[in-house]
Amino acid sequence: xxxxxxxxxxxxxxxxxVVYYEERVQKLGIDFVSELRLALKNIRxxxxxxxxxxxxxxxxxxxxxxxxxxxxxxKDAIRVYAIAHVKQYPxxxxxxxx
Numbered sequence: 307x308x309x310x311x312x313x314x315x316x317x318x319x320x321x322x323x324v325v326y327y328e329e330r331v332q333k334l335g336i337d338f339v340s341e342l343r344l345a346l347k348n349i350r351x352x353x354x355x356x357x358x359x360x361x362x363x364x365x366x367x368x369x370x371x372x373x374x375x376x377x378x379x380x381k382d383a384i385r386v387y388a389i390a391h392v393k394q395y396p397x398x399x400x401x402x403x404x
Contacts, residue, residue: 309383310350316386341370353379
């Protein structure tokens with residue numbers, strides 16, 4: 307099983323999202339993290355479950371929250387390039403694909 311790597315920018319965005327949800331409803335940020343962990347676990351177990359799209363990036367939509375995990379399977383790891391809100395500017399994170 308390949309390692310899962312989150313870019314530093316993704317980690318920052320993730321915690322900004324957690325803080326956003328926690329400020330609105332207590333423990334909602336924790337719920338977001340729980341759902342995201344499950345999604346990342348599923349991606350790690352079966353990274354090819356979603357078809358590759360533009361730039362070989364795959365996308366997994368979270369079920370409860372309006373976020374998409376954008377990732378790519380590289381030789382040494384599964385790299386997460388964004389955990390983006392569905393209504394954010396599409397491919398704003400594309401420059402991370404270097």
